[in-house]
Amino acid sequence: MIEFRNVNKIIDGRTILNNLNFTINKGELIVFIGPSGCGKTTTLKMINKLITPTSGQILINGNKIETEDTIQLRRNMGYVIQQTGLFPHMTIKENIGLIPSIQKVPEDKINDKVVELLNLVGLNPDDYMNKYPSELSGGQQQRIGIARALVMNPEVILMDEPFSALDPITRNQLQDEIFNIQQTFKKTIIFVTHDMDEALKLADRICIMNKGSIVQFDTPAEILQNPANDFVREFVGKNRIWAQPELIKVKDIMIKNPVKSSPNRTIIQAIGIMHSNHVDSLLIVNESNHLIGFITLKQIRRNLDRSEKVSDIMERELITVNEEESIVQVLKKIKKEDIGYVPVVDDEFKLTGLITKSSLLTILSNQFLDVEADI
Ligand SMILES: Nc1ncnc2c1ncn2[C@@H]1O[C@H](COP(=O)(O)OP(=O)(O)OP(=O)(O)O)[C@@H](O)[C@H]1O
Ligand SMILES: [Mg+2]
Structure with missing residues (x-):
């Protein structure tokens, strides 16, 4: 304008x-x-x-x-x-x-x-x-x-x-x-x-x-x-x-393309996706990208029948953050729930990103190193 x-x-x-x-x-x-x-x-x-x-x-x-x-x-x-x-x-x-x-x-x-x-x-x-x-x-x-x-x-x-x-x-x-x-x-x-x-x-x-x-x-x-x-x-x-x-919002520091899968995939396929992306868990979204669950390699190992689908064994209880929240709120959640990562969703609960403990630490420590260098 x-x-x-x-x-x-x-x-x-x-x-x-x-x-x-x-x-x-x-x-x-x-x-x-x-x-x-x-x-x-x-x-x-x-x-x-x-x-x-x-x-x-x-x-x-x-x-x-x-x-x-x-x-x-x-x-x-x-x-x-x-x-x-x-x-x-x-x-x-x-x-x-x-x-x-x-x-x-x-x-x-x-x-x-x-x-x-x-x-x-x-x-x-x-x-x-x-x-x-x-x-x-x-x-x-x-x-x-x-x-x-x-x-x-x-x-x-x-x-x-x-x-x-x-x-x-x-x-x-x-x-x-x-x-x-x-x-x-x-x-x-x-x-x-x-x-x-x-x-x-x-x-x-x-x-x-x-x-x-x-x-x-x-x-x-x-x-x-x-x-x-x-x-x-x-x-x-x-x-x-x-x-x-x-002042720092979740959406500014989140990983923007988290590895995800449809609930309709087989467990074998899910393992394949994890393997090729070097991750040990997957976020599960439906066809409109709403976050509905997650699975981890641990869960899969506990479940021996590999012919089942992801939706049969995925965890549905989710701890998430909204992309507009600040990193203070994320830090609080990570600490309170003792989790290593938090999926990020928008107001409609669609998956938009992921925050991991290590990505948070990188952001904060970069700043910290700057301060250190000053002293
Ligand atoms: N009419 C003018 N004749 C000569 N120089 C001028 C004139 N108006 C502004 N300047 C000069 O232009 C420069 C920019 O001035 P300006 O007032 O835009 O700065 P500013 O960033 O608003 O500063 P401040 O934070 O002090 O308000 C200054 O160096 C000022 O002295
Ligand atoms: Mg001025």
Whole structure:
């Protein structure tokens, strides 16, 4: 939905942005992060035409923004900044309703919208509608900033360090709210921050910038596990998986093609499959790939009549994990149930992967070795 093609910005002979290329999909929450002066704000302001590129192109829904009507374009983009930019002499209601009232939206409609938005950002409309910004705390003002950005129901929301001046608790609450708003309304959100914790908590994908260039643009899990270079590694912090294992999802680390078999195979065939794949157990799935059981070589050995089918002897009691769960939950299960591997299923209980104790250890120890090497 938003695409940068070879975008450069040069000011007074200095390269501020160097050949940016990326695509942001509809409904994604993208976080831009990087050291001060690396070009995050400049990049963001190009999206709503506050800054024009020196060369290259920016497209929104396939249209070049230079040919789009600027007012129209900005109306479809909420913009939230650190200094909320609320008008001090206007009430909260007037601040949120400013643009609709300029557009001559009927008064009662504006009123309804303001009530709805105040509820959405967790402020009681009766208490706050008629207050002035100076009567609100920083966190509450920022909530108004978010409500105002949502008032025209824009497709895109641009947020430039919106929470950086807030205390950690308020900040956490607002992060949760943005996350929920994005989940509920599927807005495309582009969020700038200095804070890696914030980025990891919010982002579908993170764009790490340095000195005007993109260093890595990837999912949080990929950035944690496969940092593109030393700069990213340094920036992310090396013991991040240990510090925040709940961020790593099962689907990011599972073995994607576990060895499996139909329940209708003979035991002889099952042994053949195990043998050729060098495994000592098989996951059993039906024709629509639903996980229905497993068998192990041990079970087969106990069962001497080799003419039987897999379905006759397979174990049907299964311990599984959902692919969206975190590795913390997997570790807990492995420990509690004392098992060496766990099949991974999706919401419909279809088999999508496998986690083994040793694959888990490899992931964790790679991180651990990185930390060790540092000491
Ligand atoms: N109008 C301007 N004239 C000259 N240089 C500028 C202008 N605007 C930005 N710059 C320079 O461009 C670079 C990128 O600035 P930008 O504000 O995009 O950085 P940033 O990543 O948002 O930094 P911060 O994290 O401090 O907000 C900086 O070196 C800045 O000094
Ligand atoms: Mg900035």
